[in-house]
Amino acid sequence: xxxxxxxxxxxxxxxxxxxxxxxxxxxxxxxxxxxxxxxxxxxxxxxxxxxxxxxxxxxxxxxxxxxxxxxxxxxxxxxxxxxxxxxxxxxxxxxxxxxxxxxxxxxxxxxxxxxxxxxxxxxxxxxxxxxxxxxxxxxxxxxxxxxxxxxxxxxxxxxxxxxxxxxxxxxxxxxxxxxxxxxxxxxxxxxxxxxxxxxxxxxxxxxxxxxxxxx
Amino acid sequence: xxxxxxxxxxxxxxxxxxxxxxxxxxxxxxxxxxxxxxxxxxxxxxxxxxxxxxxxxxxxxxxxxxxxxxxxxxxxxxxxxxxxxxxxxxxxxxxxxxxxxxxxxxxxxxxxxxxxxxxxxxxxxxxxxxxxxxxxxxxxxxxxxxxxxxxxxxxxxxxxxxxxxxxxxx
Numbered sequence: 001x002x003x004x005x006x007x008x009x010x011x012x013x014x015x016x017x018x019x020x021x022x023x024x025x026x027x028x029x030x031x032x033x034x035x036x037x038x039x040x041x042x043x044x045x046x047x048x049x050x051x052x053x054x055x056x057x058x059x060x061x062x063x064x065x066x067x068x069x070x071x072x073x074x075x076x077x078x079x080x081x082x083x084x085x086x087x088x089x090x091x092x093x094x095x096x097x098x099x100x101x102x103x104x105x106x107x108x109x110x111x112x113x114x115x116x117x118x119x120x121x122x123x124x125x126x127x128x129x130x131x132x133x134x135x136x137x138x139x140x141x142x143x144x145x146x147x148x149x150x151x152x153x154x155x156x157x158x159x160x161x162x163x164x165x166x167x168x169x170x171x172x173x174x175x176x177x178x179x180x181x182x183x184x185x186x187x188x189x190x191x192x193x194x195x196x197x198x199x200x201x202x203x204x205x206x207x208x209x210x211x212x213x214x215x
Numbered sequence: 216x217x218x219x220x221x222x223x224x225x226x227x228x229x230x231x232x233x234x235x236x237x238x239x240x241x242x243x244x245x246x247x248x249x250x251x252x253x254x255x256x257x258x259x260x261x262x263x264x265x266x267x268x269x270x271x272x273x274x275x276x277x278x279x280x281x282x283x284x285x286x287x288x289x290x291x292x293x294x295x296x297x298x299x300x301x302x303x304x305x306x307x308x309x310x311x312x313x314x315x316x317x318x319x320x321x322x323x324x325x326x327x328x329x330x331x332x333x334x335x336x337x338x339x340x341x342x343x344x345x346x347x348x349x350x351x352x353x354x355x356x357x358x359x360x361x362x363x364x365x366x367x368x369x370x371x372x373x374x375x376x377x378x379x380x381x382x383x384x385x
Contacts, residue, residue, distance in 0.1 A: 013303055013310050017267035021274040032274050039273035040266060047265035050316055051258050059250035064228055066246025067239050071231055118348065125349055137357045138350075146349045146361060150342045151368045157337035159308070163316060164333060169324035173220045175333040178376070178383045182338035186372040193367060197360040 050166070057162035065113055065158070077107045088191060089141050091131060098127030102145055109149070112158035121149055144194045151186035154179055257309065264313035271299070272317060293377065296322070300332055305342040305369060331380040338376050342369045 025032035068074070078100075085103050092098040101124035108117040128142045138146075157179055164172040232239045271277065281288065281295030288295040300318060303310040315336050322328045346365055350358055 013307055014263055014267045017264075017271050021267075021270040021276055024276045024279050025274040028275060028279070035273040036270050039269040043266045043269035044262065046269060047258075047262040050265060050313075051254065051261060055251065055254045058254050059247040062250025062253070063243040063245075063247030064224070066242045066249070067228060067231060069246075070238060070242035071235065121349060136354055138353055138359060138361065143359060143361045143364070146346065147364055147368060149349060150340050150345050150365045151372050152340060154338055159312070160315075160333055160337040163312060163319070164324050167316060167319040167324045169319075169329075171218060171325060173218065174325065175330050175337060175380070176220065178330075178334045178379045179337040181379055182334060182372060182376045185375050186338065186368060189371045189375075190364070190368045193364050197364055 053166035054162055057165045058158075061112065061156075061158040061162060065111060065156075068111070069113070069116075074104065074107055074111065074113075077111065078103045081107060088144065091139070091141055092128060095131050097130065098124055101127055106148060106153065109152040110155045112154075112156040114159070121145075140194065140198045143198075144191065147190040147194055148187060151190050152183065153187050154183040260307075260309040261313060264307070264310040265316075267310075268299075268313045268317050272321075291374075294328060294331065296328060297332060297335065300335060301373060304336065304339055306344075308341045308344070311336060311341075327380075327384045330384045331377065334376040334380045335373060339369060339372050342366075 021036055022033075025036050082099075082103055085099065085106070086093040089099060089102060092102065101120060105117055105120035105124050108114075108120055124145060125142065128139065128145060132139050132142075157176075160175075160179075161172055228239075277296065277299055280298055284298060285295055287293075288298065293301070296318070300311060300314045303314055315332055318332050319329055324330075324333070342365055346362070350361065
């Protein structure tokens, strides 16, 4: 998912941080209040330092991934994951719509192409929405897709790697095997959970309705 | 194994450049330019959160927070220094970047804690952001079991990353 945009609550996080810091400093007393003031001003410089050390790795990754995309690596990964996804989204596969968008959104996410993943995911949602039974109620496949987007499979966490390189890590890729294990475990958990919750709420039995894309 | 990843990726890049020099070069420049642009749009938000996090740190809030919540943390086996990161991660990616780089500066990137924080950040998403973008246009009642399932899944991911990093990095 895109790294630049933020939801409105993100502003509240800043507020909580600031007010929390001041209250905490007032309670503990001592030089804490003075320290806050100093930190507030000097942090602007720190932000620039952080940004400068991040820009290099970010551009390098972004360029590298663009080369991989140009050379069709994304297509290969899509072809590899298609059989599995066809099984997870049988209705979309049967309708012949949306499955390719789902695949490319998840693959772009896995390869760390965050900026490409958001529009693709929205596109996939649009296609899935066209196959709803009731207009204001998400289908189980839509829910599964959103769940997979909130716990996406991750192969190259580019932002994290940039940050570790920027912080001068001796081995920036050290946490990768653990990240692969966790993110794929999360995907499996999401798929199983969605299946269980979906069985439990079966009363609204669906008949497959093959309406073509209403946009 | 993971030490090989970056050299191998670089070698792949080199081979691609040798085979399809011009096309690769154009693609690389396009991608790098896009990266520069997204870094620039990221900066103002990052500035805001770096500012907030440094005040947070200066006022010793993490210590106070972990002392207040140490009962909960001990019960769930969460390292209490990770609390601020776990709290902001679902909400904002810039805020978690700022918190993570603060953790890296304080504890080192390759300490057990730094690695654990890396796993948490690398394997989770800004859940609330993703939910709000992808469900836009559907009334809340139409999302059925999505919200509880998403929250359960992200809790599971956090616990799995804590467990696995404990096994992996001690």
